[in-house]
Amino acid sequence: MRRRLQKAALELYRERGYDRTTAAEIAARAGVTERTFFRHFPDKREVLFDGEAALHAALSTAIAEAPAALGPMEVLLWTFRSIERMLEANRPFTEPAREVIACTPALQERELAKAASTTAAVAAALQRRGVEANLATLAAGTGMAVFGHAARAWIEDPSLSLGTHLERAFGALHGLSATGAPTPR
């Protein structure tokens, strides 16, 4: 049922746009009532952002299993590369969803919220690994920013793998912060 509703919603959002489709229409296409729609998803936006729990789980376990010798930032690069297959597998679904999100402010807001939630999950996983709390949130925040940058580059230029874009982005960060830091204490 969830799948049916997600499929119907994505179709309608693409056909008429998010604002022009009502929850009742989505439910109708899925063969149920509006009320049923809101029993499966808390609101019209959430229907495009499923699998958050799975993503958090994948990230958390990857962070936990990363080689012990790596520093926080290295752990994140290693982790992001390790979920590359998962992201590529989901691309057929996320690709059309992103097109809709890209032209709908309300959906962009929700996407940012999801990213923030993921950042918090990453920070928590780093802490579980022994990284000090403040350092963990800082690393998670910047790491997610770099990841987002690499992901956008990957969307625009799929000829290179996500891993390549990740290497480039983390390399660029290295170059940036090497010149941008005050004298170390």
Next chain:
Amino acid sequence: MRRRLQKAALELYRERGYDRTTAAEIAARAGVTERTFFRHFPDKREVLFDGEAALHAALSTAIAEAPAALGPMEVLLWTFRSIERMLEANRPFTEPAREVIACTPALQERELAKAASTTAAVAAALQRRGVEANLATLAAGTGMAVFGHAARAWIEDPSLSLGTHLERAFGALHGLSATGAPTPR
């Protein structure tokens, strides 16, 4: 009028919580009609996020006026320090607002959207300074993440100045990425 509505909204959000206050109540306390409220603010959330244009302007001019010798990340640190006074001046208003935001998911979403918008403005200002586009968005993203981290630390521990927290955060970033980058190309 805007001020009156903002004041009324903040009061009511603090008294009853965001969800428990209707737009009509805010308008009534300000002595106007619900319709008038929506003429001044596009929605119930926006009333707590004013001054975005002013912030973007301040950041943009600061970035433009930063010493020419600085690298992108140094420009950002310099810029954030330069608006410290502005942020401290606004603190009497933003402080209670943040309390409400902190316990209201809907408002947190909007705050993230505002941060994203600011990040885009920063990236644009960096480009105007001659920084290459990709590098500018990467620097803006990570720089804003670091700034957000410093700002949160400042909220929790106001005994140190925002500038001190900024120095620490950028210093920590330097330490993080120094060990976390792949071998430079």
Next chain:
DNA sequence: TCGGATATGTCAGTGACTGACAACAGGAGT
């Protein structure tokens, strides 16, 4: 005094979302 711009009030309407209750299906135990 007139005309026009701007701010507000009024009203009706759409649509997201919620709570309460009924109806229905399948499964487990008797």
Next chain:
DNA sequence: ACTCCTGTTGTCAGTCACTGACATATCCGA
């Protein structure tokens, strides 16, 4: 077969955010 239980769905009424259209008031320059 009967019953109980649990989970899913339909139905209905209601609240509230937000919008468009139109009327009204206020004020300011010509």
